[in-house]
Amino acid sequence: MVDTVDPSGSAVCFDRDPWMPIAGRARSHPLRCRKTRRLGTGARCDALPGQDLRPYIDGSTYRDCGGNPSRRRTPMSKTRIVVGVDGSEQAESAIGWAAAEAASTGGSLHLIHAFVWPQFRVPLGPSAFAPGLRAAADQIAETALELAHKLQPDLTAASSVVDGFPLPVLADESHEADLLVIGSREVGSVLSVLVGSTGVGLAAYARCPVVIVRSEQPDLVGNYVVIGYDGSPPSVAAFRFGREYARRHGLTVRVVSVQRPGAAEHEAVPADQLAALTHLVPDGPPVEITQVVGHPAEQLLRLSADAQLVVVGSRGHGGFTGLLLGSVSQAVLHHADCPVCIVH
Numbered sequence: 001m002v003d004t005v006d007p008s009g010s011a012v013c014f015d016r017d018p019w020m021p022i023a024g025r026a027r028s029h030p031l032r033c034r035k036t037r038r039l040g041t042g043a044r045c046d047a048l049p050g051q052d053l054r055p056y057i058d059g060s061t062y063r064d065c066g067g068n069p070s071r072r073r074t075p076m077s078k079t080r081i082v083v084g085v086d087g088s089e090q091a092e093s094a095i096g097w098a099a100a101e102a103a104s105t106g107g108s109l110h111l112i113h114a115f116v117w118p119q120f121r122v123p124l125g126p127s128a129f130a131p132g133l134r135a136a137a138d139q140i141a142e143t144a145l146e147l148a149h150k151l152q153p154d155l156t157a158a159s160s161v162v163d164g165f166p167l168p169v170l171a172d173e174s175h176e177a178d179l180l181v182i183g184s185r186e187v188g189s190v191l192s193v194l195v196g197s198t199g200v201g202l203a204a205y206a207r208c209p210v211v212i213v214r215s216e217q218p219d220l221v222g223n224y225v226v227i228g229y230d231g232s233p234p235s236v237a238a239f240r241f242g243r244e245y246a247r248r249h250g251l252t253v254r255v256v257s258v259q260r261p262g263a264a265e266h267e268a269v270p271a272d273q274l275a276a277l278t279h280l281v282p283d284g285p286p287v288e289i290t291q292v293v294g295h296p297a298e299q300l301l302r303l304s305a306d307a308q309l310v311v312v313g314s315r316g317h318g319g320f321t322g323l324l325l326g327s328v329s330q331a332v333l334h335h336a337d338c339p340v341c342i343v344h
Helices: 087-103 129-151 166-176 193-205 233-249 271-277 297-304 325-333
Strands: 024-029 080-084 108-115 156-163 177-185 210-214 225-227 252-259 287-293 307-313 342-343
Touching: 024 129, 080 087, 080 166, 080 287, 087 108, 087 129, 087 156, 087 177, 087 210, 087 233, 108 129, 108 166, 129 156, 166 177, 166 210, 166 271, 177 297, 193 210, 193 325, 225 233, 225 297, 233 307, 233 342, 252 297, 297 325, 297 342, 307 325, 325 342
Parallel strands: 080 108, 080 177, 108 156, 177 210, 225 252, 225 307, 252 287, 307 342
Antiparallel strands: 024 156, 210 342
């Protein structure tokens, strides 16, 4: 990852090394999938290299990392939402959340089941079980589609079986998606495979925002979208995403700026920059600014108890810039009381 910061300390355009997973061919259910135009790998960068990101915080125009205008779009309009499904209770929770989100945006839902043939040390030859394995995979995708239509009868939805492991398959799908949703669960202190490897991997490498939904999360009764903000480019993108989500769902945006104990004053987000967030869009949702001293992850987790969604950037200022997912984002991803969205 390459970060560029001008002498005044403004957040500026950044780019990262492309990560190009290779997935197998999709086996789509007939008449239920539609082709969508693949975006370029840089189409989600919002400013020219070295240019201050703050004028682009309204998300009105998107440019690729070479400075070329990409397709003009409004954040989360006509969205293509991809959901990873595997027949589990956690996947059902993800389908429910994603179906409601697709209905609220007027977008489409694409349910993807990653299928891996069993590997054996010794070739077993022809087997009567092979067709059954594929049929079971098809049934998982079909059942997921039926659930989506049951929850949202008017929803445009499709399901596919793709050969490959979940992480590369879903990361590849993220190149054409506006939002990627997966389910996960936590058993004691040990995280399940989905949130441990696939979830964290997608949060780090996906080319679109990633939402993690856990099945054991309580009913969401809060009226807030909590956004972690430190002035970094990912937090700017997180604010834009969270603000649009709050607008659609009639929620209040709570922007949280956390200063670590003993940190230098210049490390805090300037007060005027935070104040500017409250009136960027005249017809936008209400925006509250919360400035606290403490550990960022602890404060965000505390506020997640009263939130419908927590939105954080993949990485903030400080730490090791070569890492694609910061420690704060990982902690929130694993332990929040509500769904979490990771935005690059």
